[in-house]
Amino acid sequence: MNRISIIIPVLNESATIKDLLFHLIDNASLDSISEIIVVDGGSTDRTKKVIEDLDLNITLLDSEKGRAKQMNLGAKEAKGTIFYFLHADSFPPNRYDKFIIGEVNKGNNAGCFRMQFDSNHWWLRLASWLTQFSWRACRGGDQSQFITRELFDDIGGYDEDYIIYEDNILINELYKRKQFVVINKKIRTSARLYKKVGVWKLQYHFWVIYVKRWFGASADEMLAYYKKYIS
DSSP, X not given: OOOEEEEEEESSOTTTHHHHHXXXXXXXXXXXXXXXXXXXXXXXXXXXXXXXXXXXOEXXXXXXXXXXXXXXXXXXXXXXXXXXXXXXXXXXXXXHHHHHHHHHHTTOOEEEEEEEESOOOHHHHHHHHHTTSOOGGGOOGGGOEEEEHHHHHHXXXXXXXXXSSHHHHHHHHHHHTTOOEEEEEEEEEOOHHHHHHOHHHHHHHXXXXXXXXXXXOOHHHHHHHHHHHTO
């Protein structure tokens, strides 16, 4: 029987992590969930305290900072046959477990949900709508990522050289192998970074990073650009 290990990398997510954990429990059959693993990358707020104070069976791990490292550590500790990597500000649809296991049972060993930003900005609504299609350019980590343990191990997990863009590097490998499906159910994700940086400014810099990678930019070059213009 396929069971899902949910792996959530966090860094200073005290404002959202409690709501997310209850959401994950309330919207799935616990028979389908092997465990929920939260991997902290060195939070300086109350993230860990919030999790520890909850009366929930959550595995809390400490890791070096960097989502790739955090997610790989979570996968190493996980017991399920399917890994489900989820950002702390993304809330999957009701019965997300059923949809994921259903796809794996059909032979689709990796994929994501379509996305819906929590914003009425017309561009973000359009960007959300486009994520229902299988186009590679419409993919990103905020849509979450399910992948079988076997396939994840065969690829070698997330590339820890990438501090940013690590989700896309894994997704590229999956597309090369023709191992990716988009589940036509909406995962709701926060537009907080767009609100902080500005919709057009952030979208422009995301496009630049995408093009830089297309032309062979290194992980360090992409990180330097991100730190200069976004963070």
